[in-house]
Amino acid sequence: MSLSLGYYGDTAMKKIPGGGYDVPEGVDIRGRYDEEFAKILTKDALMFLADLQREFRNHVKYAMECRKEAKMRYNSGGLPGFDPATKNVRDGDWVCAEVPPAVADRKVEITGPVERKMIINALNSGAKVFMADFEDALSPTWENLMKGQVNLKDAVNGTISFEDKARNRVYKLNDQTAKLFVRPRGWHLPEAHIFIDGEPAIGCLVDFGLYFHHNHAAFRKTQGQGYGPFFYLPKMENSREARIWNNVFERAERMAGIEKGSIRATVLIETLPAVFQMDEILYELRDHSVGLNCGRWDYIFSYVKTFQAHPDRLLPDRVLVGMGQHFMRSYSDLLIRTCHRRGVHAMGGMAAQIPIRDDPAANEAALELVKKDKLREVRAGHDGTWAAHPGLIPAIMEVFNNNMGDTPNLIKTMKRKDAALITEEDLLQIPRGVRTIEGLRLNTRVGIQYVAAWLTGTGSVPLYNLMEDAATAEISRVQNWQWLKYGVELDGDGLGVRVTTELFGKVVEEEMARIEREVGRDRFKKGMYKEACKIFTRQCTAPVLDDFLTLNAYNCIVVHHPRGSSKL
Numbered sequence: 001m002s003l004s005l006g007y008y009g010d011t012a013m014k015k016i017p018g019g020g021y022d023v024p025e026g027v028d029i030r031g032r033y034d035e036e037f038a039k040i041l042t043k044d045a046l047m048f049l050a051d052l053q054r055e056f057r058n059h060v061k062y063a064m065e066c067r068k069e070a071k072m073r074y075n076s077g078g079l080p081g082f083d084p085a086t087k088n089v090r091d092g093d094w095v096c097a098e099v100p101p102a103v104a105d106r107k108v109e110i111t112g113p114v115e116r117k118m119i120i121n122a123l124n125s126g127a128k129v130f131m132a133d134f135e136d137a138l139s140p141t142w143e144n145l146m147k148g149q150v151n152l153k154d155a156v157n158g159t160i161s162f163e164d165k166a167r168n169r170v171y172k173l174n175d176q177t178a179k180l181f182v183r184p185r186g187w188h189l190p191e192a193h194i195f196i197d198g199e200p201a202i203g204c205l206v207d208f209g210l211y212f213h214h215n216h217a218a219f220r221k222t223q224g225q226g227y228g229p230f231f232y233l234p235k236m237e238n239s240r241e242a243r244i245w246n247n248v249f250e251r252a253e254r255m256a257g258i259e260k261g262s263i264r265a266t267v268l269i270e271t272l273p274a275v276f277q278m279d280e281i282l283y284e285l286r287d288h289s290v291g292l293n294c295g296r297w298d299y300i301f302s303y304v305k306t307f308q309a310h311p312d313r314l315l316p317d318r319v320l321v322g323m324g325q326h327f328m329r330s331y332s333d334l335l336i337r338t339c340h341r342r343g344v345h346a347m348g349g350m351a352a353q354i355p356i357r358d359d360p361a362a363n364e365a366a367l368e369l370v371k372k373d374k375l376r377e378v379r380a381g382h383d384g385t386w387a388a389h390p391g392l393i394p395a396i397m398e399v400f401n402n403n404m405g406d407t408p409n410l411i412k413t414m415k416r417k418d419a420a421l422i423t424e425e426d427l428l429q430i431p432r433g434v435r436t437i438e439g440l441r442l443n444t445r446v447g448i449q450y451v452a453a454w455l456t457g458t459g460s461v462p463l464y465n466l467m468e469d470a471a472t473a474e475i476s477r478v479q480n481w482q483w484l485k486y487g488v489e490l491d492g493d494g495l496g497v498r499v500t501t502e503l504f505g506k507v508v509e510e511e512m513a514r515i516e517r518e519v520g521r522d523r524f525k526k527g528m529y530k531e532a533c534k535i536f537t538r539q540c541t542a543p544v545l546d547d548f549l550t551l552n553a554y555n556c557i558v559v560h561h562p563r564g565s566s567k568l
């Protein structure tokens with residue numbers, strides 16, 4: 001990792017400290033200069049980021065070390081479980097702060113990247129909430145991140161618009177819009193375009209800090225009825241990580257001179273270790289919480305990752321690991337019980353189906369699957385759920401309205417006392433189902449196409465009529481890795497072949513040919529499929545499993561200015 005600070009070797013470009021931005025002491029911007037970005041990267045905003053980084057960097061480093069230690073324990077045969085040291089928190093009778101009236105009703109939430117047109121479409125979609133995503137749905141290029149901040153600022157100010165010249169269409173906000181939540185990146189991701197004291201900034205503190213700094217006042221006034229801003233917090237593994245967020249929120253509230261508890265956040269339970277920490281996470285964030293959410297796709301990814309050294313816990317084909325599996329149902333039920341016991345929302349997860357425009361019968365079938373999934377969620381006691389696409393909102397809203405009556409949520413009425421009996425064994429139960437060569441092929445085809453999109457700045461894509469993002473692609477990657485590592489037998493289609501490097505090599509070759517046929521030679525040549533194939537193949541065959549696909553591939557999307565100056 002190169003840590004050279006802000007002076008670039010290209011004499012023609014001149015040395016520009018701070019990359020042309022007006023930076024405070026110790027801060028260096030290595031991303032492209034842009035006048036619009038400079039309105040976000042103001043000296044005051046950067047001072048706030050530097051303050052957060054300096055206050056919390058050691059806590060974050062420690063938390064990441066703890067993740068490594070936990071990984072070593074699981075890799076030596078240990079299993080995640082409830083922590084005896086925090087039994088008093090789980091048994092205690094405490095509740096979280098009252099839910100803010102502005103977000104009492106969260107029946108349907110739409111999610112999407114912080115892209116300008118999508119932000120407008122999502123806010124106008126009829127959903128109660130829009131979660132604007134810097135995480136699973138966004139490829140964190142400098143351009144995406146900074147434009148995302150510009151877009152969010154315009155959205156909060158109500159001035160956002162977008163002109164689609166080709167279609168002669170102008171997009172503007174409706175009078176009634178969804179409430180905005182923002183999901184910063186996970187703790188593990190650095191921001192390599194901003195250096196603070198010689199180190200890359202912590203990605204999520206950049207996302208949070210810039211958004212908070214520029215929008216807290218307007219948001220509380222126009223959207224939050226005195227509360228806010230609102231956040232979603234991803235990929236945590238332990239309540240110590242939630243404690244850092246709580247401290248970040250308190251620091252931000254002090255800086256802004258607003259009341260403690262103004263900022264509210266929903267934590268995604270999307271790692272296997274975190275399911276044993278749900279009470280503890282809510283406890284840490286009890287003044288700032290608005291619930292938990294079942295981040296089902298990362299959760300499946302995390303199951304494989306946590307058990308990477310446990311060949312007795314291999315997953316069946318990815319398509320078979322749904323909410324019907326005992327370990328997934330137990331996770332959702334326990335999340336509902338925990339949230340309602342603590343007085344906050346229990347949010348459901350994302351069905352991956354999206355509308356299929358050119359095939360009415362397939363479209364109807366996809367819609368039925370979504371409705372079935374949402375019916376299961378509301379009957380189980382979820383207060384609301386996620387939609388990947390505006391076209392799904394009316395149907396999902398109808399399912400929730402029909403099953404919830406007039407109440408904005410089920411927090412007080414659906415206690416799920418039965419779920420108190422859920423055990424560690426329930427939460428860890430091995431999913432059932434077969435493994436097939438088609439499963440291996442699909443993982444490969446989807447994984448390569450997703451990485452190709454991500455490398456070119458797109459973080460969520462429609463593939464084979466499903467939404468794919470960083471979380472779903474991770475499942476494909478780690479499942480291939482696991483099957484290769486243990487040379488599993490693919491017996492589900494009666495072929496009984498073992499997964500070897502040779503077989504995988506052949507599958508990669510054939511799937512690349514299929515991708516080329518499907519996307520067309522021209523697009524294939526212009527795209528980054530070959531680079532993606534190299535990255536994905538290396539990751540699937542690596543002797544040691546990479547922690548995150550996006551962390552490993554991050555250097556490929558870092559562009560320092562002037563071009564070619566050193567990266568991470």
Ligand SMILES: CC(=O)SCCNC(=O)CCNC(=O)[C@H](O)C(C)(C)COP(=O)(O)OP(=O)(O)OC[C@H]1O[C@@H](n2cnc3c(N)ncnc32)[C@H](O)[C@@H]1OP(=O)(O)O
Nearest residue numbers: 111112118121122136137297350388389460461462467471
């Ligand atoms: C595991 C997790 O973390 S889930 C959460 C993270 N993932 C996501 O948020 C994915 C969200 N969904 C999406 O990104 C998109 O729906 C995709 C990429 C899957 C499909 O998008 P598209 O190919 O554009 O779909 P499609 O062509 O059907 O879109 C039709 C219209 O709906 C809009 N649209 C589609 N999805 C969304 C969305 N999630 N938010 C807002 N608008 C949307 C499109 O912009 C388009 O608008 P237009 O008619 O004005 O041009």
Ligand SMILES: O=CC(=O)O
Nearest residue numbers: 295296297298471
């Ligand atoms: O973030 C959501 C998930 O399912 O992962």
Ligand SMILES: [Mg+2]
Nearest residue numbers: 136295298471
């Ligand atoms: Mg996720």
